Amino acid sequence: MSYKTLILEHDQGIALLTLNRPEKRNAISFELVDELLRALSEVEKSEAQVLIITGARKAFCAGLDLENLKALTGKEHAENVKDSALMARLFRTLYEFPRPTIAAVNGHAIAGGTGIATMCDFTLAVPEAKFGYTEVRIGFVPAIVSSFLVMQVGQKIARDLLLTGRLFDAADAYRFGLVNEVLPAEKLIPRARELAAQIMENSPSSVRMTKKLINGFIRQALDEQIADAIEDNARIRTTADFREGISSFLEKRKPKWTGR
8 A cells, every 4th residue: 555644664573654744844634644544554454563653854743734724724613523533533543553552753743743652552752852732822722632641641740731732852751651761863763673572572462452451441431531522622623712823823923812
């Protein structure tokens, strides 16, 4: 299967998926979301036992593509719900993927990029990587990803990261429990492959069933939270603050919030 926005390679039981829009810092486009879902389906049907996800060149994923960001302001509620549901499906598919997943974060992972990086079972990052749930800075809400984040780090840290929208580095991400290891760039992919090899020493069926067991502990809660999050994600797009946030971001100026 061929892809325009990513590269998928298979090597000795490992699938290596590279987000490949380097000119856009591997930003998330509608096309990328579609291709990621297709690639995940391809890996699931393959002989691969472990999936590694990384980014091309110096970025992991810069969040939503600017062109797609512009398009969000002119959609009807039903279209917004559909878009939100698609992003929720991507995060949920990645979070519950039946094979172990490793994010090799080679550079900045912002907003949706942080989501992709932290949905994986293991997250490795270079020291200079930056993370951030920056949605509130542009009048948006991190509705879908917050469902996962609260369960990963707890209420207090989640409130800090989601309500401030601040960027944080790999060392802080490690301290919060969002990153498993911080290591130099030249050791990132080798370490990811080493970890994959360690996992593949175990029974594939045992690993698969263990992941299913872990996911089962929170499935009901996620079902309810994500259903609400999809609606919240769609609803915020109809507000004046959202339109102002997008406009000010694209125009590189300070937003003038009205609270409406």
